[in-house]
Amino acid sequence: MRPSVFRASLTQRLLPTAIIALGLLQPALADELKLQENAPDRYIVVKGDTLWDISGKFLKDPWKWPQIWNMNKEEIKNPHWIYPGDVIVLDTSGGSPRLRLLGNDKNDALRGNAKLNPRVRVTQFDAQAAPAIPAKAIEPFMAKPLVVDEAEFRAAPRIAQAPTEHLTITTGDKAYAVGVGGGQSGDQWQVYHGGKELRDPDTKEVLGYEVTYVGDAITKATGEVSTLQLSKAVQEVTVGDRLVPRPRKEYNNYVPHTPEANIQGKVLSTYGGVNDAGPYTTVVVNRGQRDGLELGHVLFIYKAPRHIRAENSKEESLMTPPEKIGNLFIYRVFPKLAYGLVLDSTVPVNLLDQVRKPGL
Template identity: 40%
Template sequence: MFLRHATVSRGRSPVPGSLAAAVTGLALLLGSVPGQAAEPNYPVTDAQRGTARQVAQAGVPLSELAPNAPDSYTIKRGDTLWDISSLFLRSPWRWPELWGMNLEAIRNPHLIYPGQMLVLVKSGGRAQLQLGRVIDASGTQKLSPRARETAMDRGPIGAINLTLIQPFLTEAVVLDTNELADAPRIVAGREGRVLLGRGDIAYVRGEMAPRRDWQVFRRAQPLTDPQTGEVLGYEAAYVGTAEYLQPGEQRTLDDGKPEIVPATVSLKTLRQEATVGDRLSAPQPRDDGRHVPHAPNAPLDAQVVSVYGDGLQAGQNQIIAINRGRSGGVEPGHVLGIWRAGSVVRDGEDPTRTSVRLPDERNGHLYVFRVFERVSYGLILASETPVRRGDRISQP
């Protein structure tokens, strides 16, 4: 289903040690809430715990704090890890170095919850973020009104606003080959309809296993590398879902000629109208999107392949594809830098009017949430100017 090979990317500069340490940040999140129901047991390696101890003891230099970083903050429902990190840090991807921890008390280091108070502790020119209550200089505990935690508030906060990427966790699909060309396809609608809506009946030709649910995609389009033009994979635009109602069959008429009877499906949920020619595929594995944001632990150099949805440019909270995937060292949760390519100008005072390439300029940040073999999808967290195909992507 996925792409088969890719050239390993080579970056232009090494990753600072502090950012490499950030990769282990999944071991730095705060612990459980008393009485909290059991959560999934995400693995934490011995190496991650070892690095976690080191960075937790060090914290971050005060110069890395955001100008208006508060002394304390109580997590609210709707907060995200990225929001909180941006509140305290100039470089939010360095959050693992900021979070204080108690390794013995942490049950699930991937989860923090609404209602927990975070306190910024400053000492020796460095800062840590710890779980606790505010204590003033006299040692008196400061109490303040707070909302009572309810059952609906007990879910863990996400790394980013999951509503922005939830549809893409299963709907965005990149295939290694154009296999949808041979997938079951809609050949007709009831009463000759060409455009089909929710609840409409569609007739499908092709081999269909007797499973209840199917996903519907538009004909896949190739994704090409901005530099080489090489096809990296085939992007299948998501249309919706269909329920399998009745199998098809092939009959032989009295005159010996074959007659094909298509399978019958009912369209259930749609992002856009289905139409004759749309392809059907078995549902893709689901991803809950709860990845820990972190910087790559090795140099990475990539480019923007496309803007999702056939756009020519993208801005904050939009989805783009880049020309690196698993085989290029990209993984879900990576926070990457977006660079605007420098334009070419002519030196007007040079008699030969020499062309001058202006330097690339940092334009924003990208959060990778879906990774295929040679292509990845990311959410633009911030951008100063529109992001376009060919823009450079690197470590933050």
């Protein structure tokens, strides 16, 4: 029977001639690899698979994907795509488990030179390849940020006047904006309403603003006061709403990996119209780029400590111990905040639940 636990070795290198390795031979991330009890010897990738799903078929800890592939830091940020039809082989012949990719002429052509040249940087996700996490779960938050950095929000252009004395604007209406700056006719904008402050629950620092997407607009003429036309309105647009340049549709497919910094934070907001966030729900955490958080980082989620009900006033005040309830995949990072997708949670995730680097 194959042992389920192997210690990573920096000296063992597996180079089967008939197999194409996805990772360059760099030192593996420290920590042991625990295989699933029923880990297959090989797996054929099917449409709809994610890197997280595939990793979970082999590993008890799916975030250790880079370790079992023996990937370096650049490959984590710029992975070699895995496509439906690829055959992934679990190789334990050297004592350390490694995943290898069998040659596939069709899919090798799709991968092009990326597997041969580590300097190649792919910034646009190939829609045919297996994504890190379910793309449909995060698409609304990639195209329409509902959290805006404080400085960005304060400096954003704003709608300053409606076409009539009415304050509301709808699809097809003109609007007048200030702060557009050196743009040009044809520039596309997203329009956001509100600006609820998101404060750090401990330091009370304003980390950003939570906004509501209300529509799209196009610049028709520029100047100190620019003329826009509202091309789409999903809600009423009003004077004072902010403008954010429409982002390019881009998805960087970073693979799951753990932060180097000892990151600890809390859940500030949940989306999807729910108070109890379950699997594939987006949450906002009070940590961002300045804290060392980056795309693809995996954090553990812990239920926030709760007071133990005392029977009388003489009893000591006690709290429930930390309890891990799920994993969080960070997929969009702002200076002080980040979006994370809840994965395989055992109980609902709520505001002020804790997130931290695995192992802390």
